[in-house]
Amino acid sequence: MAGQPSLGQGQGIVEYFAQQLINGVTLGSIYGLIAIGYTMVFGIIGMVNFAHGDLFMVSSFIALLVFLFVTTIVGITSLFITLTIVLLASMFLTSLINWVIEKSAYRPLRGSFRLAPLISAIGMSILLMNFIQVAQGARNKPLAPMLTDVIKIAGEGNFVVAISYKQIVIVAVTALLLAVFWYLVQRTPLGRAQRACEQDSRMAALLGINVDRTISITFVMGAALAAVAGTMYLVYYGVVNFADGFVPGVKAFTAAVLGGIGSLPGAVVGGLLIGLIETFWSAYFSIEYKDVAAFSILAVVLIFMPQGLLGKPEVEKV
């Protein structure tokens, strides 16, 4: 985490808190972006896409490779242009991969028993992870630090609240894409078709909606957002590893369940919450137990709110 000051004698408590808030929101944005992919796929076909976390990792690698290609071979020096190209390329290629995965590994199993696509998804997860391990090696892949400047917001001396350019970019890009995405789902015919398929795909088909294609597009959209998260993750941490999909993937899934699986705002809220819980637990208690804390809170929330925070209760059929 950037700019973590040591605690003085009662000094800078507010600043320390504010700093953790900034860090938590940044991390939470990344979780939220991944969580949307889980929640949308679950909403439309009732399947937990276990490969989604690994797809996020793959997108990070794509971003890394495109970044290196653009900066060293093409020789573009403007960071803004480079990052835009990297983001778009990663979104496009990751979407393409997920489109192929859906078509080849999940769609043929759609009429099969419920666990079949789930198992297929676990297979895809292992496939992606191992492919990257073989193709890119098992070691961490670093990227030169970028956007390292910070803006001081408050405080003096040792207790500064600082927000780095990286964090601003991450939160701003996340917010912008969420807005576009929200508009797409709520206000366009495509989004309406997705919501209709989510509720009753057979009825949607009888109104002329191509359900298979709508499901494909849902996978593509989830992948595009995962790619945004993957690119941001790379920019934030500057390093990526073939196994990096698992933990963020599980946390994003947790975020989707916490927010109420199937609910889009729920995924974002859940992501932010998991990010904040993790950051604050690390800051005030112990960094070793941050994941225990996040998952314990999940368990407690689900005991009292089985539908998650913003999930819709099952509609009773009268």
Next chain:
Amino acid sequence: MQVPLWEHDTILSVERLTMRFGGLIAINELSFKAARGHITAVIGPNGAGKTTVFNCITGFYKPTEGRLVLYHGKPGSDLLTPLTDGATPDISDQQGRVFLLERLPDYLVAQKARVARTFQNIRLFSGMTVLENLLVAQHNHLMRASGWTLKGILGLKSYRQAEAAAIAKARQWLERIHLTARADDAAGALPYGDQRRLEIARAMCSDPQLLCLDEPAAGLNPKESGELNALLRGIRAEGLTSILLIEHDMSVVMEISDHVVVLDYGTKISDGTPDFVRNDPKVIAAYLGAEDEGEVKAIEAEVGV
């Protein structure tokens, strides 16, 4: 006797339709025709195979055998043989287009052949608003207008106009079914009778050539049933959509239909005008459960026909 309309201005021709589920024969060599502009009722005792016929027509089941021909306009009758021998689902000439419904997947039956349907148990998108339910039915038109979403996101003028037109059409239907005030409520929150009419309005928003209604009057009180009859008569009067309906409520069937087809155990036992069917001894026997002709005579004498 004059040739009935369904013989020469046909919209749907069901030909030797057979549907088997394992050893069970749900429909056996069923043939009938429905006329353009008519309200055609398919009736029969429970388990006679009525809903199965609907499921075949709308692409949910692939028939075991038989042909389901749908006509848009009045294409030449010589088109049917090459269509059947070929592999394409439809063929057209100057006068119109012929579809073989059994060759189309469910979404194309709705999209291309323009057949819409409702269900016995209401299947609205209950979590979406009343207005949105009517917009989903106009999906394909809007999707094209939105340039497959790109223009929709950018909010271009051509898309905004198409959307405004779709909303205007939806509002017209809301007016007709007296639900204008509830446009922005969740569809699932409406009373039962309103949901029935909304479901029909939704199907109509997809501009169907043929509208299949599965027991639209089920569970309605007499007032709601009357409103339904008025709605269906209104659709018939416009003459743009032909209606095929399954119904148990005989008052609805006899009052609004032009043509009645009676099924029992998956075969057709009677076919004709409501008056003809009402007086057909075989229909009476099927409904009252008589075993043979003698019993039928006795029952007829009893009920006075």
